[in-house]
Every structure is written in structure tokens, then in C-alpha cells.
Amino acid sequence: MEFSLARQRFYQEVRQDDEKINLEKAALYIAQEEYPNLEIEKYLTEIDRMAAEVHARLPEEPYPLKIIQTINRYLYEDLGFSGNSEDYYDPCNSFLNDVIDRRTGIPISLALLYLAIAERIEFPMVGIGMPGHFLIRPAVNEEMEIFVDAFHNGEILFPQDCQERLNQLAGQPVEMRPQFLEAVSPRQFLARMLTNLKGIYLNQGKIEKCLAMIERILILFPDAAYELRDRGIIYFQTHRWIEARQDLEGYLDQVPAANDRDLIQQLLDQIESD
Helix, strand or coil: CCCCCHHHHHHHHCCHHHHCCHHHHHHHHHHHHHCCCCCCHHHHHHHHHHHHHHHHHCCCCCHHHHHHHHHHHHHHCCCCEEECCCCCHHHHHHHHHHHHHHCECCCCHHHHHHHHHHCCCCCCCEEECCCCCCEEEEECCCCCCCEHHHHHCEECCHHHHHHHHHHHHCCCCCCCCHHHHCCCCCCHHHHHHHHHHHHHHHHHHHHHHHHHHHHHHHHHHHHCHHHHHHHHHHHHHHHHHHHHHHHHHHHHHCCCCCHHHHHHHHHHHHHHHC
């Protein structure tokens, strides 16, 4: 299979060790497949410029909360960034170039920009993949239990606030598990971005674009059984029988006790009978 230049660049970026993966570059390579003429360096330079502006405004005593307040004032008050609650499922909210140009996005894309700026001013932060939402947390002190909600103007949250937000998103009380507030790896971060786009394109009936997202998730996690299944189903729906059989058989090999085993076997039987 011949990949586009953007896909090749994405592959080269994410095949490195986690600590070497540049999230903003990888995110821009995702966007470049949608926008083939995208100038990657232009947006990296823009992030550099933003970080330099923040650095110039840092207080003399750079306590974590003061640094967060400085970033917040710059991004949300001076530049006017905000969460896009009016058109949340617009794919543009997931493309970093669009987020920078339009100054709006969803939690994970705004978190990515926030993290990129924080890294450049040597204020390490990590992504927190809470179910249904995405937060960030300063990594300067593991005991510092404060979280930043990049979607809501950099609002500072404590664990109890995270619990309340989780309940609000679920529409009912939800047990807060420790893993809900754990840091995600760069690969997990990118997979979540791609999963968001996968869902959007699936709902829009844009099957080829949905397939492109699954393929990049499988670049990140080649053994992701459910992505293999979903790709196999798309291949089946588009009459690509050889690829469909390979993926669906691979899925059943990985998850022999799958709840949907009978359904997948029916698809395989149908392929054999055609």
C-alpha cells in the first residue's frame, strides 16, 4: 500500500520512542492528509511565537499557578481562544492548523496547543484522558493534584471538580477511578484524536476518511483488535473481500471470545460464499 507523504511523515514521527514523539508535528501530519498543501513549519513557528510571548509575560516568581494564569490570560483573553461548543463535531476542531487559525477547538486539540506552549517555556505538563473530556496537569510535582481544562478557558480543577465534571458529562453519578486521571502517552494522545475524527466521519457517512483514521490508529497500535475489526467491516461494506477476510480473521484470532464473534463469523461466511 502506497501512503501519502503526510502518512509517511506521521509514521516516521510516531515510530520513535514515546519521549521523542513531537505531538504537535504528528498532529499537523494528521491535518496534512486533509490539507495536502499545509505548511507544517508555518504552524510550528506560530507556536514558537506564542510561547515566546508567554515567556516574556511570566512573573518573576514562576509558581505553577501563576504560570498557568499567564498562559490563560494570553490564550483566552489576548488571543481569544475558546472551546467550540456550538459546532463541537466539526472535524476542523481536531486539526491543529484550523484550531490555531480559527482559535477554537475541542478539549484535546486545545490541550495539545496548551501543552506545546508549556513545553516551550519549560513548564512540563501532561495530558489526562478523562472519559468524555480531556484535561492537562502540571508535571512539575506528582503530588500537585491540579488540572487545567483547556476547553473552558484554562479553568483550574481539583480532583473533586473532576468528579463533578464526570458526573455532569455522564448525566448521572459515576465512580471516579484512579486511571481516569492518569497521564496518557503521546501515542494514546494521538489515538484519541484520531478516534474522535473516526467517530465524526463515521456519523457523516464519510467511509474513506473514517478508514484513514483507523489506519493511523493501527500505525500507533498495530494490535488494536477493535480497530482491526472496524477496518474489516469497512472493507466488507466496500466489497474489498480479501482485506476484509484478513482483518476479520485477525480480529477473531486476537479476541476468540468476542461478544460479536457470531456476527463477524457470519460476515466471513458470506465472503466465502461469494
